[in-house]
Amino acid sequence: MEKKSFAEGEWLYEIGPKNNFFSLNLSEVWRYRDLLMLFVKRDVVTVYKQTILGPLWYLIQPLFTSIIFTIIFNNVAGIDTGNVPSFLFNLSGIIVWNYFTSCLNETSDTFKKNAAIFGKVYFPRIILPMSIVITNLVKLGIQLFIFVCFYIFYLFKGMNSELNWTLLFFPFLVLVMGLLGLGLGMIISSMVTKYRDLTFLVSFGVQLLMYVSAVMYPMSLLKEKLPELGWLIEYNPLAYVVETSRYLLLGEGSISTGGLLYTIIVSILLFFLGLVVFNKTEKNFIDTV
Amino acid sequence: MHDKDIILKVENISKQYRLGTIGTGTLSHDLNRWWHAVRGKENPYLKVGEANDRSSKGNSDYVWALQDINFEVQRGEVLGIIGKNGAGKSTLLKILSKVTAPTTGVIKSRGRIASLLEVGTGFNPELTGRENIYLNGAILGMTKKEIASKLDDIIEFSGCERYIDTPTKRYSSGMTVRLAFAVAAFLEPEILVVDEVLAVGDAEFQKKAIGKMQDISRSEGRTVLFVSHNMAAVKSLCTKGIVLEHGKVIFNGDSEEAVNFYLTNESRKIKEDLLEREDRRGSGELRFSSVELLNYEGQNVKELLSGHYAKFRFYFETIKEISAENLVFGVVFRDTNETKIADFYSDEMGVQFHNVIHNGFVDLEIPRLMLRGGEYTLDIVVQNGKIAVNQIDLLHNVFVFNVFAGNLWNSSKINRATNVALIEGMFTE
Numbered sequence: 034m035e036k037k038s039f040a041e042g043e044w045l046y047e048i049g050p051k052n053n054f055f056s057l058n059l060s061e062v063w064r065y066r067d068l069l070m071l072f073v074k075r076d077v078v079t080v081y082k083q084t085i086l087g088p089l090w091y092l093i094q095p096l097f098t099s100i101i102f103t104i105i106f107n108n109v110a111g112i113d114t115g116n117v118p119s120f121l122f123n124l125s126g127i128i129v130w131n132y133f134t135s136c137l138n139e140t141s142d143t144f145k146k147n148a149a150i151f152g153k154v155y156f157p158r159i160i161l162p163m164s165i166v167i168t169n170l171v172k173l174g175i176q177l178f179i180f181v182c183f184y185i186f187y188l189f190k191g192m193n194s195e196l197n198w199t200l201l202f203f204p205f206l207v208l209v210m211g212l213l214g215l216g217l218g219m220i221i222s223s224m225v226t227k228y229r230d231l232t233f234l235v236s237f238g239v240q241l242l243m244y245v246s247a248v249m250y251p252m253s254l255l256k257e258k259l260p261e262l263g264w265l266i267e268y269n270p271l272a273y274v275v276e277t278s279r280y281l282l283l284g285e286g287s288i289s290t291g292g293l294l295y296t297i298i299v300s301i302l303l304f305f306l307g308l309v310v311f312n313k314t315e316k317n318f319i320d321t322v
Numbered sequence: 323m324h325d326k327d328i329i330l331k332v333e334n335i336s337k338q339y340r341l342g343t344i345g346t347g348t349l350s351h352d353l354n355r356w357w358h359a360v361r362g363k364e365n366p367y368l369k370v371g372e373a374n375d376r377s378s379k380g381n382s383d384y385v386w387a388l389q390d391i392n393f394e395v396q397r398g399e400v401l402g403i404i405g406k407n408g409a410g411k412s413t414l415l416k417i418l419s420k421v422t423a424p425t426t427g428v429i430k431s432r433g434r435i436a437s438l439l440e441v442g443t444g445f446n447p448e449l450t451g452r453e454n455i456y457l458n459g460a461i462l463g464m465t466k467k468e469i470a471s472k473l474d475d476i477i478e479f480s481g482c483e484r485y486i487d488t489p490t491k492r493y494s495s496g497m498t499v500r501l502a503f504a505v506a507a508f509l510e511p512e513i514l515v516v517d518e519v520l521a522v523g524d525a526e527f528q529k530k531a532i533g534k535m536q537d538i539s540r541s542e543g544r545t546v547l548f549v550s551h552n553m554a555a556v557k558s559l560c561t562k563g564i565v566l567e568h569g570k571v572i573f574n575g576d577s578e579e580a581v582n583f584y585l586t587n588e589s590r591k592i593k594e595d596l597l598e599r600e601d602r603r604g605s606g607e608l609r610f611s612s613v614e615l616l617n618y619e620g621q622n623v624k625e626l627l628s629g630h631y632a633k634f635r636f637y638f639e640t641i642k643e644i645s646a647e648n649l650v651f652g653v654v655f656r657d658t659n660e661t662k663i664a665d666f667y668s669d670e671m672g673v674q675f676h677n678v679i680h681n682g683f684v685d686l687e688i689p690r691l692m693l694r695g696g697e698y699t700l701d702i703v704v705q706n707g708k709i710a711v712n713q714i715d716l717l718h719n720v721f722v723f724n725v726f727a728g729n730l731w732n733s734s735k736i737n738r739a740t741n742v743a744l745i746e747g748m749f750t751e
Binding site: 044048068072150151153316319 | 339348349352417418419420426429432448453462463465489
């Protein structure tokens with residue numbers, strides 16, 4: 034075995050009661066990058082093991098939801114989606130919304146679900162929520178593929194839509210969503226370790242949130258029909274994300290620079306807040322989870 | 323000795339736990355703690371808390387699982403950590419392996435710490451053996467490259483070659499353990515933690531873990547922390563030893579001395595007058611007061627030879643006269659690992675007591691004491707009928723006696739002195 038010589042007082046690491054405020058140890062996370070990828074692989078591969086349709090299930094859920102939304106909200110309730118076919122309109126909204134909610138739902142369970150592993154061995158805890166966000170990115174990719182298929186299908190059917198150069202910003206928007214989901218998820222997962230109340234809030238809160246996030250209607254429609262509730266959507270960063278991504282993908286709706294800027298700032302703030310809370314919790318959560 | 327030869331330094335480590343369930347009560351404590359923090363004051367609950375003595379009823383909601391632990395480990399040293407169940411050994415290991423943080427104090431380390439108690443962590447039943455090797459290895463801190471270079475060795479060591487591309491949910495439990503252990507065995511940490519206490523139950527695994535530990539400490543000169551109840555193993559494997567009691571280090575030094583200190587400390591605590599004991603359970607209508615061991619000649623002794631006659635006499639007091647008709651007396655023999663060696667219950671032996679009793683004694687007569695050499699302790703219980711709920715008096719560790727290897731088989735040969743109970747029998751041709 035190689036004998037490393039250490040200067041006096043030089044320690045490989047110290048374990049103390051408290052972390053520094055921002056002790057996201059990036060070099061440590063980097064050292065565990067293989068673990069991150071293995072977690073992603075595990076999550077992608079194992080979800081649909083022993084199913085016949087396999088990863089097709091990733092597609093079935095958004096497709097059917099879009100069909101139902103189209104029937105209920107567009108055909109029955111008569112929401113106008115402009116030049117774009119309602120089905121495509123709903124599909125894009127649902128795919129984007131799904132990415133956010135999966136990130137949020139799954140990260141908010143991190144500590145509770147993995148208590149058995151965390152209780153036995155140390156690795157940077159942040160690896161797990163990060164792996165969730167990346168896993169969902171894979172899922173988003175697959176779902177976007179089906180979106181592209183339908184897009185082409187509708188083009189042949191005579192939809193006039195032009196691909197927009199702003200589409201290049203779509204990955205950036207995905208990043209913002211990821212940060213938002215991760216940040217919120219980390220905050221919730223940290224609080225759930227001691228008090229389980231939030232789990233109940235999250236499960237139905239997310240459902241309710243969808244209705245004020247412009248998923249199945251354009252932002253302008255709500256402002257027009259319910260001006261007194263317009264603030265709900267004004268202050269909801271998610272509404273901007275959904276609306277903007279639809280604009281990027283379909284050229285439908287509006288893009289609000291102010292709203293987008295607001296969303297980005299909120300996401301980054303939430304992300305850093307999440308990091309701080311998560312870091313504070315990871316040291317001792319095993320005693321209370 | 324240079325300071326740089328110290329690979330692990332533990333300074334003033336304490337760990338506080340809160341008892342009870344988490345609810346609105348904890349919320350008010352949390353708010354109070356937060357309010358103190360906001361005003362820049364010290365955590366008010368750090369001042370409270372009692373030593374961690376699980377059997378006695380305390381007044382505080384907080385206990386100190388560990389209190390002001392200080393020790394240093396040199397490179398290449400094998401440190402034995404000994405103490406009774408609940409002394410804080412596992413908490414210490416958890417802090418050392420970064421699973422939970424200490425309440426106060428710092429641990430400084432110059433090497434990676436890994437422990438064999440992590441066997442099988444993160445195994446996913448849906449993944450194949452090969453995939454699980456990668457995943458488990460990565461969880462334990464190896465990189466993909468490191469694992470790939472050792473993959474063949476790991477598979478060979480596990481002996482699961484044929485099943486390696488089958489999901490581990492199809493494995494027998496033994497195979498899963500073998501595979502998991504193989505991964506852990508090829509970790510190369512600078513400091514290895516072996517918790518034999520947690521591995522109890524699987525003899526094969528325990529043997530392997532200890533074997534691996536010997537390899538590592540002897541041939542590779544690496545540092546090992548060894549937690550065990552097995553005093554013989556600690557004596558033979560370790561160079562240094564610390565003794566924990568109620569979360570405090572009560573001895574720190576040479577391993578042999580540590581073991582001796584632990585054993586004398588334990589037997590010293592056994593009070594001759596049992597009525598002074600506070601850690602008893604039961605309704606208390608009858609309370610044991612003292613125990614005697616008598617040999618064949620009726621002399622009061624503390625040691626015996628294997629295969630000899632023994633009579634244990636248990637004295638007791640009662641508050642008032644009670645009927646002995648339903649009383650069941652029980653005696654349990656334990657070895658120094660606190661493992662049950664034998665037990666005697668009067669009801670299953672068909673013994674019924676008839677007298678109305680006041681202060682007095684019961685005897686347990688053993689015509690041939692079928693124990694090999696070693697130190698043994700007794701637990702005694704008396705209860706009303708068969709159900710343990712109706713306990714009248716229960717005491718652990720009431721008496722210590724030593725058995726020396728003797729002429730067990732009437733063969734003019736001394737029997738082997740290992741700590742195992744014996745069954746009468748004979749070889750014939």
